[in-house]
Amino acid sequence: MTPDELKIVRRAYAKQITAAVRVVDERVETAFADVPREDFLGPGPWPIFRMRKAYVPTPAADPVYLYTDDVVGIVPERHINNGQPSLHAFLLSQAAPRAGEHIVHVGAGAGYYSAIMAKLVAASGRVTAIEFEPELAARAKANLAAYRNVSVVPGDGSSVDFDAADVIYVNASATRPANIWLDRLNDGGRLILPLTTDLGFTSSNWSNMHLRGAVFLVTRSGDDFHAQWISPVAIFPCEGMRDAESEKALAAAFESGEHKRVTRLYRNDELPAGRCWVRAPGWCLAYA
Numbered sequence: 001m002t003p004d005e006l007k008i009v010r011r012a013y014a015k016q017i018t019a020a021v022r023v024v025d026e027r028v029e030t031a032f033a034d035v036p037r038e039d040f041l042g043p044g045p046w047p048i049f050r051m052r053k054a055y056v057p058t059p060a061a062d063p064v065y066l067y068t069d070d071v072v073g074i075v076p077e078r079h080i081n082n083g084q085p086s087l088h089a090f091l092l093s094q095a096a097p098r099a100g101e102h103i104v105h106v107g108a109g110a111g112y113y114s115a116i117m118a119k120l121v122a123a124s125g126r127v128t129a130i131e132f133e134p135e136l137a138a139r140a141k142a143n144l145a146a147y148r149n150v151s152v153v154p155g156d157g158s159s160v161d162f163d164a165a166d167v168i169y170v171n172a173s174a175t176r177p178a179n180i181w182l183d184r185l186n187d188g189g190r191l192i193l194p195l196t197t198d199l200g201f202t203s204s205n206w207s208n209m210h211l212r213g214a215v216f217l218v219t220r221s222g223d224d225f226h227a228q229w230i231s232p233v234a235i236f237p238c239e240g241m242r243d244a245e246s247e248k249a250l251a252a253a254f255e256s257g258e259h260k261r262v263t264r265l266y267r268n269d270e271l272p273a274g275r276c277w278v279r280a281p282g283w284c285l286a287y288a
Contacts, residue, residue, distance in 0.1 A: 010034075017069050028093050041074060048072055081236070099120075099124055103165065105169050111129060114147075118144075157172070157239075163184070174193070175195065195216065198247055227265040261277065269281055271286050
């Protein structure tokens with residue numbers, strides 16, 4: 001397949017994945033069409049995640065096989081993946097990054113979605129891509145070398161230092177928000193926050209995913225944090241941001257089925273239980 005033909009395939013892929021999740025932001029579609037996925041996934045054939053069949057290799061090393069709405073393994077033996085494109089298209093549309101803004105990408109993996117974010121903030125903006133796994137951080141740094149507005153930082157995204165951000169995009173599952181994510185979010189900034197139980201990644205029963213994991217959009221307004229449920233999720237655990245008390249509280253909260261009623265995030269656990277969807281030491285997600 002020629003480079004020009006592959007550009008046509010990428011454009012069709014971008015249209016299909018955005019249409020699948022009803023994203024009408026042309027900037028998101030264009031970013032997915034512009035970034036070659038094969039540049040971030042190593043040499044093919046590539047392992048495609050097929051749920052019950054685990055990983056199935058592509059028939060050949062032709063990049064055309066990467067332009068589907070599929071999860072691709074980047075460290076498949078550890079179930080570390082390049083996530084589902086349509087989910088990320090939807091979450092990015094919800095975060096609504098604008099030209100000139102600063103995005104902090106926690107859990108950058110091999111850098112593919114960091115590159116898409118770099119397109120969304122344009123040359124006047126910047127992306128800080130944080131990756132805990134040293135090997136993946138090195139891969140991301142090499143893969144993103146051509147993206148001048150991206151810096152790759154190896155380390156724990158729940159504690160590594162970074163500048164104040166307009167968007168903090170967490171690409172791994174926590175049991176609670178990290179203090180630094182809330183502290184460093186600019187006024188008007190948006191946090192994409194996946195919260196899961198311990199079964200949110202390990203269970204093979206995908207039909208009940210909505211009872212184990214959810215993504216919340218948290219928006220800062222002064223000292224207040226507004227929150228809303230935006231998607232179910234199953235995602236790799238976030239190193240450093242899983243604690244037993246919050247996990248237990250989340251497991252009980254998901255059983256209630258009331259996560260779509262959440263409107264606020266509080267940095268304390270002082271609200272009455274009846275006002276909270278989940279309440280754990282030091283934080284809660286509440287209905288009002």
